[in-house]
Every structure is written in C-alpha cells, then in structure tokens.
Amino acid sequence: MTEISNLSLLTMIIFVMIPVSMSYYFSLGISKSAIWSSFRGVVQLFLIGYVLTLLFSLEDWQGVGLWVTVMLVIASLQAAKRGKGVPFAFTLSFVSLLIIEVFVLSVWIVFDIIPFKSEQVIPMSGMIIGNSMVATGLAFERMKNEFNDGRGKILAALSLGAKPAEASKMIIRKTIRASMIPNVDTLKTIGLVQLPGMMTGLILGGASPIDAIRYQIVVSISIFSCVSICAMIISLVTYRFFFNNDMQLQTLGGGD
Amino acid sequence: MKPIIAAKNVRNERVKNVDFELMEGTLTTVIGPSGSGKSSLLMLLNRLTDPEEGEISYKGRPMSDYPIDELRRKVGMVFQQANLFDGTVEDNLKFGPSLKKDWDSKLGVSLLQKVHLPEDMLTKDVEHLSGGEQQRVALARTLANDPDVLLLDEATSALDMRTVELIEELLDCLVTEEGKTIVMITHDLKQAKRIGTYTLFMNEGSLEEKGNSKELFNNPTSEALMRFLEG
Ligand SMILES: Nc1ncnc2c1ncn2[C@@H]1O[C@H](COP(=O)(O)OP(=O)(O)O)[C@@H](O)[C@H]1O
Ligand SMILES: [Mg+2]
Numbered sequence: 370m371t372e373i374s375n376l377s378l379l380t381m382i383i384f385v386m387i388p389v390s391m392s393y394y395f396s397l398g399i400s401k402s403a404i405w406s407s408f409r410g411v412v413q414l415f416l417i418g419y420v421l422t423l424l425f426s427l428e429d430w431q432g433v434g435l436w437v438t439v440m441l442v443i444a445s446l447q448a449a450k451r452g453k454g455v456p457f458a459f460t461l462s463f464v465s466l467l468i469i470e471v472f473v474l475s476v477w478i479v480f481d482i483i484p485f486k487s488e489q490v491i492p493m494s495g496m497i498i499g500n501s502m503v504a505t506g507l508a509f510e511r512m513k514n515e516f517n518d519g520r521g522k523i524l525a526a527l528s529l530g531a532k533p534a535e536a537s538k539m540i541i542r543k544t545i546r547a548s549m550i551p552n553v554d555t556l557k558t559i560g561l562v563q564l565p566g567m568m569t570g571l572i573l574g575g576a577s578p579i580d581a582i583r584y585q586i587v588v589s590i591s592i593f594s595c596v597s598i599c600a601m602i603i604s605l606v607t608y609r610f611f612f613n614n615d616m617q618l619q620t621l622g623g624g625d
Numbered sequence: 626m627k628p629i630i631a632a633k634n635v636r637n638e639r640v641k642n643v644d645f646e647l648m649e650g651t652l653t654t655v656i657g658p659s660g661s662g663k664s665s666l667l668m669l670l671n672r673l674t675d676p677e678e679g680e681i682s683y684k685g686r687p688m689s690d691y692p693i694d695e696l697r698r699k700v701g702m703v704f705q706q707a708n709l710f711d712g713t714v715e716d717n718l719k720f721g722p723s724l725k726k727d728w729d730s731k732l733g734v735s736l737l738q739k740v741h742l743p744e745d746m747l748t749k750d751v752e753h754l755s756g757g758e759q760q761r762v763a764l765a766r767t768l769a770n771d772p773d774v775l776l777l778d779e780a781t782s783a784l785d786m787r788t789v790e791l792i793e794e795l796l797d798c799l800v801t802e803e804g805k806t807i808v809m810i811t812h813d814l815k816q817a818k819r820i821g822t823y824t825l826f827m828n829e830g831s832l833e834e835k836g837n838s839k840e841l842f843n844n845p846t847s848e849a850l851m852r853f854l855e856g
Contacts, residue, residue: 521708529721530698
C-alpha cells in the first residue's frame with residue numbers, strides 16, 4: 370500500500386479552508402469550530418495511530434481488554450449526554466454496550482468468524498460500539514420525546530386501567546422500530562450508493578473485493594442486530610422512570 | 626343517596642379548597658374560566674395525580690385503599706383531546722377490556738351505537754376520523770370499561786349541535802337508567818344549565834362555589850361567579 374507523505378497531507382489544508390471561507394462569507398458563524406474540529410480530528414487520529422501501534426504490540430487479551438474498556442466508557446459518556454434527565458443514563462448505556470460487545474465478540478470468536486487478535490477485534494468492535502452508541506443515544510432521545518408528545522395517549526391508557534408497561538407499549542414499539550429503519554435502508558442500498566468505510570479501507574489496503582465484502586457482511590449484519598438490541602434494552606428499562614409507584618406520569622428533570 | 630366520591634380539604638399545586646361530595650347516580654357540571662383548574666380537579670378523581678393535602682374517598686374508603694388500576698376502570702375519564710391510540714377504532718375500543726381479557730367484538734358495535742356512530746367505522750383508521758368522531762370514539766372507549774363514575778373533560782366541545790343533543794341524551798340515560806355518576810366539565814354555560822343537578826364553580830384553582838345548579842345560576846353568592854356568569 371502506498372503511503373501518503375506528510376507534505377501531501379498538508380495539502381488537506383486547502384480542503385479545510387473551503388468550508389471555513391464559506392462560513393466567513395455567508396456569516397455561518399462556524400469558522401472557528403470548523404478549524405478547531407478539523408485540527409482536533411487530525412491530532413486525535415494521529416494519537417490513535419500511535420495508541421493502536423502500542424496496543425497491537427501487547428498480548429491480544431491485554432490490548433483488546435484495555436481498548437474495548439476505553440471505547441465503552443467514552444461511548445457511554447457520549448450516549449448518556451442524550452439521556453440527560455434519565456436516571457442512571459451512564460450506567461445504563463455502559464451495561465447495554467457491554468452486553469452487546471460481549472455478545473457479538475463471543476459469536477465472532479466461537480464461530481471462528483474472526484480470530485481473537487487485536488488487529489481484528491479492536492477495529493471491528495469499534496464499529497459495533499460506535500453504531501450502538503448512536504443507537505443508544507437516539508433511543509434515549511426518542512423515549513423522552515415520545516413521552517413528551519404522547520403524554521395525552523399515555524394518560525388515556527392509564528385512565529383505562531393500563532399498567533405502565535401496557536401504557537408504554539406503543540412508545541417502546543415505536544422506539545425499537547425507529548432504531549431499525551436507518552439500518553434497513555442502509556442494507557438495501559449498501560455498496561450501490563456508498564462503499565462502506567471498512568470495505569473501502571480493506572480494498573485500499575490491498576484486499577480483494579470478495580474478501581472485503583465478507584468482512585462487510587459480518588459487520589453490517591452485526592451492527593443491524595446490535596442497534597435493535599440497544600434500542601430494546603434502553604426502552605424496556607427507561608420507560609419505568611417516567612412513572613412513579615402509583616402508576617402516575619412524572620416529568621423527568623434535565624430538559625430535552 | 627350516599628356519596629360515591631368525597632373530597633375533603635384537598636389541595637395540590639394546581640387546585641385548592643376542594644371539598645365536595647358526589648352523590649351516586651347524579652350528573653354534576655364543572656364550570657369556570659380556562660386555567661381555573663377544572664381539568665386538574667378531574668385528574669385527582671381517578672388518581673392520575675394525587676392531593677398533597679386532604680383526602681379523596683371512593684365508596685366510603687380512601688382511594689389509596691384500592692389497586693390504582695382497578696380504581697381507574699371504575700372512575701373512567703374522557704379527556705379534552707381525544708387522545709386516540711394509533712390504529713383502528715376497534716383497537717381503541719378494545720384497549721380497556723382487553724387488559725382484562727374481556728373483549729367481545731359484539732361489544733364494539735353496541736358501543737358505536739351508543740355514541741351514534743355507524744358500525745362500519747369499527748375497522749376505520751382513527752387518522753381518518755373527524756374531530757367530532759374522534760371525540761365520540763374516545764367516549765365509547767371509556768364506556769367500554771363500564772365505569773361507575775364518568776369524568777368528562779369538555780367531551781362535547783367538538784360536536785355539532787345535533788350530536789351534542791344525542792350525547793346529552795346518552796348521558797342522561799346513563800345516569801337515570803344505569804345509575805352512573807357523571808362529572809362533566811363544560812365551557813358552555815347553556816349546557817350547564819340544561820343538564821345535570823349539581824354544579825361546581827372553579828376559580829383561580831379554588832373550588833369557589835358548589836351546589837344545586839339552578840340555585841347556583843339564579844343566586845350566585847360570590848363576586849367571581851357573578852362576573853363569570855355575566856360573561
Ligand atoms: N401539565 C401541566 N404542567 C404544569 N402546569 C399545568 C399543566 N397543565 C395545566 N397546568 C396549569 O394548571 C392550572 C390549571 O389548569 P387546568 O386544570 O388545565 O385548567 P382548566 O381545565 O380549568 O382550563 C393552569 O394554571 C395551568 O397553566
Ligand atoms: Mg381544561
């Protein structure tokens with residue numbers, strides 16, 4: 370694989386300057402954050418490059434254990450931000466992401482889909498955890514919005530004698546369904562509209578397209594399943610927080 | 626006659642001075658300016674909210690003695706907005722009874738008849754109903770539980786005059802023939818004069834006047850009620 374030289378990398382500044390000058394001319398007010406986020410992204414990626422090099426030099430179980438833990442914590446913090454106001458949002462995100470990671474990794478290893486090697490497990494886990502993180506955050510947001518907008522319907526259900534679980538059923542269904550739809554759409558057009566990042570990477574790295582799609586199949590299908598599991602766990606646990614012990618609706622603090 | 630619901634010195638963050646008895650088999654109207662706490666009062670009666678002070682009893686026992694979901698089936702509520710669930714009219718009507726595995730599809734037809742809707746509406750998606758139809762489906766959905774007490778929050782506000790008459794007939798029949806107790810919020814003073822025996826007047830969160838409707842309308846004692854009746 371050919372290497373991108375430092376000098377060539379510097380030319381990326383041209384690409385950064387385009388949105389920045391647009392922001393300036395159209396007074397979009399994001400030039401500072403555009404420069405900052407590009408800069409931060411570059412530094413972050415270089416650091417990760419060195420960290421990964423270091424991790425790959427450790428024993429596989431050490432490298433995987435260490436980095437998966439770091440990823441889980443960062444992802445849970447990020448997901449919990451979306452769950453502001455929901456009690457135990459961080460713990461809840463962490464536990465569900467952990468369950469998913471363990472589950473997926475076990476299936477991959479037990480069925481010999483990938484070997485237990487840092488080089489394989491870490492990037493693949495990253496994709497699973499990253500997508501599950503987004504799904505977890507969206508599930509939190511969705512639950513809060515649905516309980517807000519659907520307040521009247523919930524009250525109606527309670528007034529008809531429904532217990533919280535029965536009154537929340539429609540909201541839980543909507544939340545799980547909503548988590549699946551983007552993945553259903555992605556799977557339908559996968560490869561046609563956009564080559565998934567991982568496949569692109571493998572092909573650039575010299576893998577044959579047929580080998581690349583095998584990995585892509587494993588990752589895409591795994592993500593599909595993880596995302597729905599996430600939404601299910603989050604919605605099945607969080608609906609309870611919207612009710613008190615007397616089956617009355619209560620508002621959660623922390624705003625939207 | 627004995628009170629089926631009695632509230633003693635009830636207060637919470639939205640209402641105060643709530644003290645009244647509802648006699649079994651009567652219709653009581655609730656009037657008052659908007660924002661005066663009428664809906665909040667109703668929500669106390671089937672424990673969608675609870676008093677911070679005071680006590681509400683049902684059939685002589687504190688409401689908290691009953692399993693809350695059972696109490697809510699006995700004291701049914703129809704909201705200001707229809708709040709229908711996604712799905713068909715039948716999905717809505719069977720919601721309450723199905724919780725008890727007590728749904729018979731024949732019930733759907735008779736419920737629709739009661740609220741003067743055609744029976745072929747049963748399979749219709751609620752999205753395709755007019756506001757007035759939705760409001761009547763909501764009423765039928767609550768009636769499906771066969772409650773002893775019916776709380777109605779402006780339940781005829783979206784109906785045309787002719788349909789209002791039909792629903793008032795139905796309410797009258799529920800009270801006189803089935804012995805049900807009805808509490809009905811209305812912003813229509815003519816309606817409050819027309820139906821019911823008792824009236825509660827809410828003002829600024831406080832239950833300001835209560836009593837026999839005729840007396841209350843003919844001889845308002847409080848300044849606030851006089852002003853309210855004058856419009
Ligand atoms: N969900 C709510 N959260 C906070 N305050 C509310 C809510 N609903 C109503 N209120 C307030 O409680 C008071 C009584 O409202 P409500 O019972 O709806 O009056 P009414 O039914 O007579 O119009 C009003 O001041 C209203 O602003
Ligand atoms: Mg109201």
